Amino acid sequence: MSEWVTAVCRELGLEGAVDTDASVDMVLDMTSDVAHGVSRPAAPVTAFLVGLAAGRADDPVVAARDYAEKVTGLAEGWDSDSERGVPAGDQEQRG
Numbered sequence: 877m878s879e880w881v882t883a884v885c886r887e888l889g890l891e892g893a894v895d896t897d898a899s900v901d902m903v904l905d906m907t908s909d910v911a912h913g914v915s916r917p918a919a920p921v922t923a924f925l926v927g928l929a930a931g932r933a934d935d936p937v938v939a940a941r942d943y944a945e946k947v948t949g950l951a952e953g954w955d956s957d958s959e960r961g962v963p964a965g966d967q968e969q970r971g
Contacts, residue, residue: 894937906944906951913951922947 881896906926907919914922926943933939 899937899940902941902944906948909948909951913954922951 877900878896881900885891885894885896903923907923910922911919926940926947929943930936930940
């Protein structure tokens, strides 16, 4: 996997922009939580969405980590019997 990630980073011009080992662990942990808490097909789509959102941030590496934590929390409570709080994207409902 390490060789693949290194090759992809090189191909996409991301050499030195990310800590590949930490990024791989973060993505695998997050997608595992989504696959088990939501659905397997949601996992790669979620990883794409987090990457897309992080790429728009001032510091994509920090944003990716923050977004992965948010998504993990969302996935962990996805099928809970209790009502969810304010939806993550509903800015009008937030204080």
